[in-house]
Amino acid sequence: MAQFLKLLETTTLPQLADAVGSRNVSAVLSLNDMVRSRNVGVQHYDKVKQIKSQAQDVNWQTKQTILNKMTTDSDVFEQAALSSESEWKVIANMNTFSGYLRMPDTVKIPDSVNVLGNQSNVSKQTYDKVMKSLSKAPHTIDPGSFNEYNSASPANFSSLGMRGSSSNVLQFFNIPWGEVTLYDSLSGESMDFPVYPEEPSDPRKANYTTMPDTLFQYEPFYVYQSSGPRNGQYVFTFHRDMWTGDHRDGMANKLIRFCQACLYPQYNGSAVNTPTVTLYVHGEILIQGIMTNVTPSWTGPILQDGWFAVCKLELEITEVSPEPLSYDSVRAKESIIG
Numbered sequence: 278m279a280q281f282l283k284l285l286e287t288t289t290l291p292q293l294a295d296a297v298g299s300r301n302v303s304a305v306l307s308l309n310d311m312v313r314s315r316n317v318g319v320q321h322y323d324k325v326k327q328i329k330s331q332a333q334d335v336n337w338q339t340k341q342t343i344l345n346k347m348t349t350d351s352d353v354f355e356q357a358a359l360s361s362e363s364e365w366k367v368i369a370n371m372n373t374f375s376g377y378l379r380m381p382d383t384v385k386i387p388d389s390v391n392v393l394g395n396q397s398n399v400s401k402q403t404y405d406k407v408m409k410s411l412s413k414a415p416h417t418i419d420p421g422s423f424n425e426y427n428s429a430s431p432a433n434f435s436s437l438g439m440r441g442s443s444s445n446v447l448q449f450f451n452i453p454w455g456e457v458t459l460y461d462s463l464s465g466e467s468m469d470f471p472v473y474p475e476e477p478s479d480p481r482k483a484n485y486t487t488m489p490d491t492l493f494q495y496e497p498f499y500v501y502q503s504s505g506p507r508n509g510q511y512v513f514t515f516h517r518d519m520w521t522g523d524h525r526d527g528m529a530n531k532l533i534r535f536c537q538a539c540l541y542p543q544y545n546g547s548a549v550n551t552p553t554v555t556l557y558v559h560g561e562i563l564i565q566g567i568m569t570n571v572t573p574s575w576t577g578p579i580l581q582d583g584w585f586a587v588c589k590l591e592l593e594i595t596e597v598s599p600e601p602l603s604y605d606s607v608r609a610k611e612s613i614i615g
Contacts, residue, residue, distance in 0.1 A: 279353065280386060280394035281377040288318035293378075301384045308381050309373060325367055325375045332366040337416035339369060341408060341467075346560030348399045348455035356393060358407050358418050401454040401469075412465055452519060456559050459536065463543050463552040468535045471519040473558070474511040481507055507596035509564045511556065514589045517580065524580050529588060536592060539568040553597060566596040 282296060282305075290313065294302050306313060311320055347354040357368055364375060373379040377393060386392060406422035457470040482505065488498035520528035543550045555565040570593035575585035600606065 280380040283391035286318045286322045329363045335365040335369045351397045352395045458557040460555040511592045536571045569593045
């Protein structure tokens with residue numbers, strides 16, 4: 278949950294200190310890659326002009342990745358989603374918006390018209406509309422995606438088990454829509470999980486071989502062969518009511534079939550095309566590669582449609598790294614994810 282503070286071109290260092298607190302100024306400037314100077318507003322706006330004139334355009338896949346990190350603040354999500362192409366350069370390269378400074382997680386400022394970051398999750402309906410329009414040519418987002426109206430009457434606890442109150446049932450669960458996403462390269466589509474993976478592990482290994490035995494050598498010589506590949510195993514446990522509150526909506530089945538389809542190729546004449554998948558957690562790539570196993574396991578109770586309520590879905594993904602991995606590249610990774 279990030280906050281962004283409005284910054285005018287005329288803002289001075291003392292004015293910034295008044296807004297964020299004198300002891301926090303250095304942290305704010307450092308996070309925004311700025312140096313201490315009196316005219317901090319001019320410094321920021323000069324950087325913005327340079328980025329807009331020199332940086333490359335941002336592709337739609339990168340936009341999706343960035344938006345996935347903003348789902349906990351609906352006003353920040355909307356601000357980014359409706360940005361122009363030149364503004365997207367600023368977002369991608371400066372990790373903030375034109376005329377805004379990003380606040381460190383340790384700095385909290387009161388909500389006001391000059392602050393972005395309302396700590397209100399983006400609704401699943403809005404998130405789905407935005408991501409769907411962004412993934413299809415011409416990869417632009419319709420402002421109408423943010424027009425919402427909910428005519429549902431307020432819920433009371435006595436009606437939570439009744440059909441028709443599903444939209445109210447879900448407000449009592451902290452479902453991480455947009456936080457855990459699986460992308461399929463063949464269809465160019467992605468699907469969200471209503472839960473985080475349980476106890477994910479991140480095994481990495483190096484493979485060596487030994488030289489033939491030599492005389493007077495106590496220990497064998499080890500010769501490097503390869504590293505990896507990573508083989509991640511991820512377990513998701515979810516209830517079929519977690520999408521809309523009605524287990525008969527078919528959404529759990531749609532997610533499972535989406536995962537299972539990634540085990541199979543697509544035939545186009547004599548060509549055989551195999552999919553690669555990318556598992557995102559909070560906008561970061563957890564693993565990218567090929568799906569090697571999908572195992573759904575079911576437990577009760579039995580629901581109205583005659584099938585089990587809870588699914589334990591196990592996925593195995595073998596990494597196909599999008600970039601060459603080496604000692605330096607792995608050590609330089611900033612995120613703990615992936």
